[in-house]
Amino acid sequence: MQLARTDRLLIVADFDGTLAGIVPDPSKVPVNLAACEVLDRLAQLPDTTVAVLSGRGLEDLKSVCPLRAPVTLAGSHGAEGEHGVELTGDMRARLDLVGARLGALGIEGAYVEEKPFQRVFHVAPLADADPAAAEAALAAARAVDPAGTTVAGGKNIVEFSAARVTKGDWIAAKRAQVGATATVFIGDDVTDENGFAALGPGDLGVKVGPGETLATRRVEFGAGVTDFLQELFTARAAR
Ligand SMILES: [Mg+2]
Structure with missing residues (x-):
């Protein structure tokens, strides 16, 4: 994977439908722990930044997502957390x-x-x-x-x-903050298209599951996500 050899890599993942299943009760989502574990290992690598960017409120996200620093958590599509905005x-x-x-x-x-x-x-x-x-x-x-x-x-x-912030805005802000030379964004839903739209030619958008998308790669939910992240980890760790 060519992109894994970039100087500074930013990896951003959506949560629901990407790292966790979608069930009627959002407080009881089944989390893809294997995928989270690979993200955690990616975040330990040099010059590699990992973030989970969710439409959930930040506190809600923390209650269901097992990842913590050095992984960055951002909620409300990027309105909460780093690069967040004030609620007036x-x-x-x-x-x-x-x-x-x-x-x-x-x-x-x-x-x-x-x-x-x-x-x-x-x-x-x-x-x-x-x-x-x-x-x-x-x-x-x-x-x-x-x-x-x-x-x-x-x-x-x-x-x-009430916030105008989109996932694309957040990814652009984070990319500038860390000086990322390539960005990977992985997501499953309509609001993730804002994130894919913010990516450049050297970046990689990964769509989870079916549906129209601007992303250039597609994986299945579950093992497909885990395998992709493992492939990215292996290539990045060997750099
Ligand atoms: Mg989602």
């Missing part, structure tokens, strides 16, 4: 307003998650039992007046964000 009163008011509007939809089997910078409308509990009802619920959420927040879709969710 205006942002909070917008979130409260859109949260109330989502709650007023009163859809059974759906719920609204409160994150520091986002309100997230979830239909995962509904999706298995009644996919059509789940789709209708997502459409109803997308039709809600967003009160000045930014609306993004994802797997079984619609997310309303």
